[in-house]
Amino acid sequence: xxxxxxxxxxxxxxxxxxxxxxxxxxxxxxxxxxxxxxxxxxxxxxxxxxxxxxxxxxxxxxxxxxxxxxxxxxxxxxxxxxxxxxxxxxxxxxxxxxxxxxxxxxxxxxxxxxxxxxxxxxxxxxxxxxxxxxxxxxxxxxxxxxxxxxxxxxxxxxxxxxxxxxxxxxxxxxxxxxxxxxxxxxxxxxxxxxxxxxxxxxxxxxxxxxxxxxxxxxxxxxxxxxxxxxxxxxxxxxxxxxxxxxxxxxxx
Amino acid sequence: xxxxxxxxxxxxxxxxxxxxxxxxxxxxxxxxxxxxxxxxxxxxxxxxxxxxxxxxxxxxxxxxxxxxxxxxxxxxxxxxxxxxxxxxxxxxxxxxxxxxxxxxxxxxxxxxxxxxxxxxxxxxxxxxxxxxxxxxxxxxxxxxxxxxxxxxxxxxxxxxxxxxxxxxxxxxxxxxxxxxxxxxxxxxxxxxxxxxxxxxxxxxxxxxxxxxxxxxxxxxxxxxxxxxxxxxxxxxxxxxxxxxxxxxxxxxxxxxxxxxxxxxxxxxxxxxxxxxxxxxxxxxxxxxxxxxxxxxxxxxxxxxxxxxxxxxxxxxxxxxxxxxxxxxxxxxxxxxxxxxxxxxxxxxxxxxxxxxxxxxxxxxxxxxxxxxxxxx
Numbered sequence: 001x002x003x004x005x006x007x008x009x010x011x012x013x014x015x016x017x018x019x020x021x022x023x024x025x026x027x028x029x030x031x032x033x034x035x036x037x038x039x040x041x042x043x044x045x046x047x048x049x050x051x052x053x054x055x056x057x058x059x060x061x062x063x064x065x066x067x068x069x070x071x072x073x074x075x076x077x078x079x080x081x082x083x084x085x086x087x088x089x090x091x092x093x094x095x096x097x098x099x100x101x102x103x104x105x106x107x108x109x110x111x112x113x114x115x116x117x118x119x120x121x122x123x124x125x126x127x128x129x130x131x132x133x134x135x136x137x138x139x140x141x142x143x144x145x146x147x148x149x150x151x152x153x154x155x156x157x158x159x160x161x162x163x164x165x166x167x168x169x170x171x172x173x174x175x176x177x178x179x180x181x182x183x184x185x186x187x188x189x190x191x192x193x194x195x196x197x198x199x200x201x202x203x204x205x206x207x208x209x210x211x212x213x214x215x216x217x218x219x220x221x222x223x224x225x226x227x228x229x230x231x232x233x234x235x236x237x238x239x240x241x242x243x244x245x246x247x248x249x250x251x252x
Numbered sequence: 253x254x255x256x257x258x259x260x261x262x263x264x265x266x267x268x269x270x271x272x273x274x275x276x277x278x279x280x281x282x283x284x285x286x287x288x289x290x291x292x293x294x295x296x297x298x299x300x301x302x303x304x305x306x307x308x309x310x311x312x313x314x315x316x317x318x319x320x321x322x323x324x325x326x327x328x329x330x331x332x333x334x335x336x337x338x339x340x341x342x343x344x345x346x347x348x349x350x351x352x353x354x355x356x357x358x359x360x361x362x363x364x365x366x367x368x369x370x371x372x373x374x375x376x377x378x379x380x381x382x383x384x385x386x387x388x389x390x391x392x393x394x395x396x397x398x399x400x401x402x403x404x405x406x407x408x409x410x411x412x413x414x415x416x417x418x419x420x421x422x423x424x425x426x427x428x429x430x431x432x433x434x435x436x437x438x439x440x441x442x443x444x445x446x447x448x449x450x451x452x453x454x455x456x457x458x459x460x461x462x463x464x465x466x467x468x469x470x471x472x473x474x475x476x477x478x479x480x481x482x483x484x485x486x487x488x489x490x491x492x493x494x495x496x497x498x499x500x501x502x503x504x505x506x507x508x509x510x511x512x513x514x515x516x517x518x519x520x521x522x523x524x525x526x527x528x529x530x531x532x533x534x535x536x537x538x539x540x541x542x543x544x545x546x547x548x549x550x551x552x553x554x555x556x557x558x559x560x561x562x563x564x565x566x567x568x569x570x571x572x573x574x575x576x577x578x579x580x581x582x583x584x585x586x587x588x589x590x591x592x593x594x595x596x597x598x599x600x601x602x603x604x605x606x607x608x609x610x611x612x613x614x615x616x617x618x619x620x621x622x623x624x625x626x627x628x
Contacts, residue, residue, distance in 0.1 A: 051477055077479035089474040091467055102467045103478045105460050111481040114488055115460040119260065123460075166479065 004029040004170055004201050010049060010059030012225075019045045020056065021225040027170070027218075032192075032202045034216035036209075036236075038246055042225040043205045044086065047172050050203075051083050052076045064169070074111050080169030084176055088155040092148030096139055096158060097121065099147050100130040100165055107166045133165040137191065153184040157191075164195065171195075173204040177211050189214050213237075221245060263454050270450055270537065274443050278436060284548070289435030291551055295544045296442035297503045300449045302527045302539030304496020307456060309525070310534035312489045313469030315372045317521050318359070318379025322494045324386065324516030326352040326501025328393065331400045331511045338410035339421045341430070341441075341506040345499065352498020353491055360490030364483060367472075379521055386513035399512030423509050430507055438507045445503060446540070449496060454536060456492070465489055497524075526592070530599055532608030541607050546592065553588035557581070 005027040012020040019042050027033045035043050048054040050061060052073035061068040068076055091099050101120045108126070109115070120126060134140040137157040142150070147158060156176060163171060176192070177185040185208065192215055196202060206212050212219065213233055220230045223245035229236060236242055273280075277295070281287035301323065309315050329351040333344035363374040386394040394400055402420045411421065422429045430438040456462050464485045467475050475482050505511055514520075523546065531542025561577035561584070568576065583591045603610050 053477075072481075073476045074479050074481050077477055083477055089471055089477070091470040091474065093470045094463075094466055098463055098466070101460070101463050102475070102480070105463065106479045109460070111479060112484045113460070114484075116456050117459055119458045120460040120463045121458075122260070162478070 002029050003027065004064060005050070005203070006060075006062040007046070007050070008060055008062075010046075010056040010061065012045065012049065012054065012056045019225050020049070023059070023222075023225070023227055025220050025227055025230070027201060027203050029201050030199050031217045032196050032204060032215050034212045034219045035203060035205050035222055036207070036212055036219060037222035041222040041245075043222050044174060045225075046222070047083065047174055047203075047205065050076075050172060051081060077106075077166070077168075078111060081172065082163035082166050082168035082170075083172040084156070084159050084163050084174060086174040086178060088152075088159040090147050090155055090159050090162065092146075094147060095144050096134065096147055096150075097130055097143040099158060099162060100134060100143075101126055103162045103166050104129050129165055133161045136164065137161045153180050153188075156180070156188070160191070164200075169201065171200055171202045173202060173206075175205055175207060177206065177208055185211065260458075263458065266536065267451055267454060270540075271447050274447055275440075277443070278439070286548055286551065289439045291547065292439045293442050293503075293507050294547045296439065296446040297500050297507075298524075298527065298543035298547055299540035300442075300446045300503070301497055301500035301524055302531065302543040303446075303449050303453045304493040304500070305524045306493075306528050306534065306539040307453060307465070307496070308489050308493035309528055310539070311457065311462060311465040311469065312486060314364070314367070314486065314490070315525065316363075316375040316490075316493075317372050317518065317525070318363075318375035318377075318382075319493065319497045319524055320516050320518070320520035321359070321379035321382040322352045322356055322497035323501035323504070323520065324382065324511070324513065325355045326498035327505040327511035327515055328386075328400055329498075330502040330505035331402070331509060332393075334402055334408075334423065334505070334509050335400075335406040336409065338408060339423050339509075340410075341423050341425055341502075345502040345506060348502035348505070349495050349499045352501065353495040356491050356494020356498070357487070360487050360494065364486050364490060376518060376521070379516060380518055383513055383516040383518070386516060394511070394513060397513075399510050401510045423506055442503050442507065445499060449499070450536070450540070457536060461485070461488070526596055528606075530596060530606055532606030535606070535608040538606050538608040545607065549592060549595070550588060553584045553591050554586070556584040558585070 003026050005025075007023055007025040010020050010023040011018070023042075023046060025035070025046075035046065037043055045054065049056050050068065052068065052071055055069060063076075063079060063081060066079070071079075091102065098120070104126045105113075105120065130143070131140060134143060137160060139154060139158060139161065142154070147155065150158060160176070173192075177188050180188065189211055192202070192204075196215065204212075204215065216233055218230070219233055219236045220227050221236060221239075221242050222228070228241050228245060229239050231239070274296070277292050278287050281292065286292070301319075305316070305319055326348040329348035330341075330344040333347050337343060359375070359378050363371055363378065366374060387396055404420055408421075422431060424430065425441060428437060430441065433440075464475075464480065467480070468482050468485060472482055501515065504515070527542035527546050528539045529542070530545060531540065532538025558577060558581040561581050562574065565573040565577050567573075581587070583594075599606060605612070
């Protein structure tokens with residue numbers, strides 16, 4: 001399998017604080033790669049570098065063999081990287097259907113298209129896809145509801161559907177189950193498993209070890225901005241360095 | 253839960269109803285004493301201005317405080333065509349709208365580098381600059397304080413040489429004078445553009461482009477990480493609304509062929525903000541309603557002076573009557589903006605969605621009641 005994402009030697013400092021310290025990380029195509037680590041380890045910062053929100057001081061980020069440094073965020077997305085945020089970034093004032101239409105139009109028409117005349121909700125291909133992806137997350141029934149009035153879990157599922165509708169090559173998920181009830185978490189795990197089964201590459205940040213070990217095929221552990229271990233889930237489970245990172249070296 | 257049901261059919265109904273209401277204005281405005289051409293033209297022109305403004309402010313969420321500049325540019329361009337080419341308003345209107353479009357492209361390009369309050373301040377600053385330039389260095393184009401006026405000496409190359417001693421020819425549409433049909437022609441001419449402008453705004457609102465604008469208003473971060481380049485979308489919205497404003501300026505000059513810099517002043521820019529908010533931000537009809545209400549109120553309240561009030565309160569004891577009259581007189585005549593301010597405050601506090609929200613509430617109450625009646 002080829003490497004879809006290659007991060008090598010990435011450094012980033014905020015003033016005196018070293019947020020990312022020589023990070024090396026490789027995501028193989030078609031796998032689910034979990035990035036775990038204690039709070040403040042730099043996991044979200046790393047994602048922000050991948051999507052172009054931040055750019056590293058030194059190092060390189062290659063996606064499908066192409067450097068992502070200096071590429072605009074919208075271009076990075078058009079190349080095939082979608083991100084689900086920790087707090088759902090959705091269009092709270094719009095209906096679910098319109099929430100779906102925007103990413104679908106972006107996927108079909110590119111970064112800009114001046115289409116002043118045709119109604120978005122009358123375009124069969126867009127509508128079909130919206131139906132398909134909303135069905136995936138069991139939200140089609142609520143398509144005319146204003147997104148801001150959804151429950152937290154539904155908002156997350158909507159954002160996931162929005163990202164999936166773009167048919168990304170790499171999906172980044174930032175704590176997709178944070179703040180969810182157990183039942184909701186299990187639903188999300190099942191959903192992500194289904195999606196992974198279709199061959200979508202995912203990089204997932206997660207605190208909930210239940211989620212991590214249910215999904216991940218490979219795990220990188222980040223602590224103080226540095227990848228301390230990378231390996232298969234079984235290897236990570238028993239690794240003393242991981243325990244130390246989480247528990248600060250205390251005897252367990 | 254909040255639901256929305258908008259179909260092409262309901263839009264068509266809305267459009268037809270709107271058209272009927274506008275065309276019938278000379279009839280149903282009679283009892284309000286507002287059915288004379290001058291005022292109805294204002295309703296149409298400012299309605300058009302507000303519709304365009306709403307595409308930027310209501311849909312995209314960018315509050316411009318400088319849109320009157322485009323009115324001014326449209327007016328000047330139109331009058332220049334009257335002076336140089338022809339008194340037929342059609343070429344003048346096309347030219348004026350295009351010039352306003354180009355001008356708004358430049359202003360928009362500069363201002364849209366910032367969002368929120370900074371965007372508003374930039375538009376305000378650039379519009380005030382335009383206003384001051386019109387009074388100073390641009391005097392050869394704008395004729396400064398006097399304003400740009402027509403003279404008998406103007407070439408008007410397309411109209412042919414005027415007979416000696418003839419006055420300034422009237423503005424016309426292929427021979428039909430603006431003042432024809434007891435002035436109603438001028439109104440129907442403006443109303444035509446209002447109706448077309450309203451139709452275009454419906455189409456834009458429902459289009460894919462409209463979805464993008466609402467996306468920008470709601471969550472620009474998400475737009476960016478959804479692969480959308482928001483700047484050209486915002487610029488397009490800005491230019492469209494600038495062209496609406498320019499067209500409104502052209503129509504002002506078409507019905508009254510002169511152009512002055514006072515049309516570009518910040519108070520004029522502020523007025524359209526009030527109209528949009530008063531009517532209902534982001535709604536299709538709201539801005540037009542807001543424009544009509546403000547222009548109507550201006551007409552009523554600014555006409556009242558102190559002697560009218562003294563007569564009105566003459567049934568009261570002398571001193572009390574004069575006292576009340578002098579207090580109330582602060583709110584009418586030149587001070588009618590006080591009344592407008594009060595009205596505006598009441599609306600913003602009690603009806604943040606403007607007059608359209610008020611209508612919605614009444615409708616809902618009425619419908620709920622009929623439903624209950626039906627159940628019994």
